[in-house]
Structures are given as C-alpha cells and as structure tokens.
Amino acid sequence: MNSSTLSRIGLLILTLGLPALSGCGGGADLKREKFGKTFYLDGAGNLGFGASDVPSGLRRAGYKGDVELYVWTTSFNPFIDQLNIPAARFKGSVLADKILAYKKKYPDNDVNIIALSAGTGVAVWAVEDLKGRAQINNLVLLGSSLSHDYDVGTALANMRGDIFVYHSSQDAVLGIAKVVGTIDGKRGVDSIGQVGLTAPSGMASRVHNYRWSEEWLRLGWAGTHTDCTSGPFVQAQISKHIITDRTRSQRTARHASFEAEDEDEAEENEHEALGSSTH
Secondary structure, three states: OOHHHHHHHHHHHHHHHOOOOOOOOOOOOHHHHOOOEEEEEOOOOOOOOOOOHHHHHHHHHOOOOEEEEOOOOOOOOHHHHHHOHHHHHHHHHHHHHHHHHHHHHOOOOOEEEEEEOOHHHHHHHHHHOOOOOOOEOOEEEEOOOOEOOOOOHHHHHOEOOOEEEEEOOOOHHHHHHHHHOOOOOOOOOOEHHHHOOOOOOOOHHHEEEEEOOHHHHHHOOOOOOOHHHOHHHHHHOHHHHOOOHHHHHHHHHHHHHHHHHHHHHHHHHHHHHHHHHOO
C-alpha cells in the first residue's frame, strides 16, 4: 500500500471521527413493539450516522412499530470493525437470536432491517442465520460495503419480502474499501454501495437497485457514503420499504386489539385501586 493511499485512509478516519455520536442506541420500546419491529445498524466504528435520523424519519412517515438501534461494532475505529469479520459474523448471529425472540412473541408481526455500510454485512448474515426458523419482511442496504456479487440467495430464503439497495458511484469511502477489503473479505472488487447488488440466478425480481439521482439532493442525499441516512430521505424514500400495504392493514387490526387490551388493563387497575381503598 503506497503512501498516497495511507494518507487517504488517515484522512478518512479523521473525517469520519468528527461527527461521531455516542451511537449507543435505544433498547426496545415495548409498547411500539406490538405494531412491528425494524432494526437499524450503523456502519463500522458505530459513529452514529442515522442513529437519530432513521427512527425519526420513519416516525414522520407514519411508522408505528419499534425502531431499535442494534450496535454490532467492537470499537470506534472503522478499519478495525471493517476487517474484524469473525466478530461481525458473531454479531450477526446475535441479531438473529433477537429476531427469533421477537417473532416468538409476535409471530404475525413484520420485522425489517435497515443497515449502513459494513452494517449491511452483519444484517445479511443475521438473516442467513435464521436458517428457516423465522422470516423477516424487507432488508434495506445503504452504502453497502459487501462485495457486489455477494450471494444473497440464502438470506432471501429467510425473507418474505425483498432486498432494496441504494448505491452511488460517487461514494469515495467505498473506493477505499476496495483497497482495504469489503466486509466479506474481498479486495479489488466493487462494493454493492458503488454499483448495486448482483441478484442470484432466478431471483432478480427480489433485488431492487436504486442508483443515486440528483433529485435526491433536496432530501439530503448528495450521493456520498453516509448522508443516505438523512431524515428527509428516510421519510420520503426508505419508509416505502418499511410501511407497506400489508403493514397498514395489520396496524389497523392490531390497534383495535391492543386498545381493547389497554381498556381491560385500565379497568383491572381501577378495580384494584378501589379494592385497596376500602381496606
């Protein structure tokens, strides 16, 4: 690796470090969980990109389910996390367990995943690790640092819905990933986030590639690596893959059911309060 490349890598670390947030993420919102679940995974280094914009963008679009930030990283150094593939795969299996636990509690509810950069590898591996025990609905890959020809056939077998990919040839960060290695360990190959995802044979209808367009400038995505998580872009574009006709119909039925449960619980609490006041 020559000095010019090393200088670019050093500059990248510094640039990414400036906007870093705590990125610790919120746990599950049990009340919202009744209406569905979406996991969001930040990129390598857990620098906080999308940590607030993804949940708030989905809320403004009308999503009633829980949005949980799943932290998979082992450091605040993007290159350590990008290259520590065994740790990333392990975190994928942990996420699979979380999905299974949720589906056991709410078997009819939809689970979706939105992931950024190296987090897309963890997301795909989590879906693969479901191994037929459960299905998620849709998977959204933003600026993915997986190799463009990664075989997502196993993941799609554990999905009811499709994979939606947002990519940009202007993504300079993924140009560096081409040198240091994709999250699945390949060097010298384009990432999904640069050129889109090659669909497995016979599955082209389930992989949807969206190339960056200037029309998205007004929504905050300038075609660079992390601004595809901007709140307006999430609200206007990404939410379409989370809030579907199926989601809306399920939500209407569940609202009626859960409102009745809340009324019963409130009535029980009132009786208990009255009982205790008479003693």
